Amino acid sequence: MAEDFPVSWAPGVRVLFGQATLAARVAELGSRIGADYAGQPLTVLCVLKGASLFTADLVRAIALPLQLEFLGVASYGSGTTSSGEVRITSDTGTPLHDRDVLVVEDIVDTGLTLRFLLQALAARGCRSVRTCALLDKPSRRVEPVTVDYTGFVVEDRFLVGYGLDLDEQWRNLPFVGVLESAPPS
Ligand code: IMP
Numbered sequence: 001m002a003e004d005f006p007v008s009w010a011p012g013v014r015v016l017f018g019q020a021t022l023a024a025r026v027a028e029l030g031s032r033i034g035a036d037y038a039g040q041p042l043t044v045l046c047v048l049k050g051a052s053l054f055t056a057d058l059v060r061a062i063a064l065p066l067q068l069e070f071l072g073v074a075s076y077g078s079g080t081t082s083s084g085e086v087r088i089t090s091d092t093g094t095p096l097h098d099r100d101v102l103v104v105e106d107i108v109d110t111g112l113t114l115r116f117l118l119q120a121l122a123a124r125g126c127r128s129v130r131t132c133a134l135l136d137k138p139s140r141r142v143e144p145v146t147v148d149y150t151g152f153v154v155e156d157r158f159l160v161g162y163g164l165d166l167d168e169q170w171r172n173l174p175f176v177g178v179l180e181s182a183p184p185s
Contacts, residue, residue, distance in 0.1 A: 010173055012181035013160060017152060019174050022162060025151050026054070029132065030061020033102065033149060037064055043099040047117065048072040048090065049171065050106030053163035054134045054151075058104060069093065075113045086116040097125040106163050107135040107154075111143035118145065135159065135176070152176075 006013050017025075033042075044066055046055035059068055072090035101121060108114050114131060121129050132149035139156050160166050161173030170179075 006177065007173065010161075010170065010177070012179060013170065013173065013177035014180050015175045015177050016154070016157075016159065017162075017176040022151075022176065023057070026057045027061050029149050029151060030058055030063075033058075033132065034062045034064050037062075037066075037100070037102075040100055042066040043069055043096065043101045045069045045071055045092070045096070045101050045103045045121075047103060047105050047113070050163045050165065051104045051134070053171070054106060055104045058132070067094075067099075069096070071117070073113060073117065075116075086113050088120070095124070096121060098127050100128045101126045101130075102149075103129060103131045105131065105133040107137065107159065108133045108145065108147055109137050109140045111141050111145040114145040114147075115143040134162070135164075 006015055042062070042064055044055065044059055044062070046052060046068065048070055049072070059066065069092040070090070071092050072088065073086055074089050075086045103114070103117055103121070105114060118129060130148040131146065133147045134151040136147055136150045136153050137156055138153060157178050158166065159176055160170035160179050161175050161177045163171050164176065165171045166179060
């Protein structure tokens with residue numbers, strides 16, 4: 001299949017989940033979320049920047065009226081190692097008090113970011129909070145967090161594309177890939 005081949009400008013990236021695979025899984029998640037939140041007001045909280053592409057596709061697969069909010073967090077200094085420090089880099093435009101919030105993450109790795117977010121949302125008085133992650137790396141977990149909707153469980157490899165970055169590069173790859181060799185400088 002054409003989707004199994006890397007794009008010419010990212011030769012060191014091997015395709016793990018191609019466009020058709022991603023689209024099919026996003027459609028499944030959207031349909032499950034739509035069924036679970038039927039008749040309930042829903043606020044989708046996109047965690048920037050990594051979940052931006054996933055969220056854009058996911059919300060279009062949820063056949064319900066919903067509100068979309070964005071929260072910027074940073075958990076990585078640079079490279080592929082977590083700093084362990086999580087901070088909010090840009091806040092939502094409106095208060096989340098009394099809202100039914102679905103937090104959308106790109107990937108849950110150590111779980112530190114999601115734990116931080118769940119604590120922050122609890123302090124803001126959300127009516128309910130559930131979590132959705134495109135990717136889950138359970139072997140790396142430090143904080144035991146619950147992911148209510150998971151796209152794919154993955155091994156401990158550093159992934160890029162479809163929103164995921166390495167030092168702010170590769171977010172715009174249309175697939176999720178494994179970085180197999182260092183990118184040309
Ligand atoms: P955690 O706090 O360790 O769970 O990490 C969460 C964040 O780390 C994610 O939202 C990503 O931004 C980043 N991250 C973790 N693993 C990867 C990866 O394989 N590729 C790109 N970013 C990652």
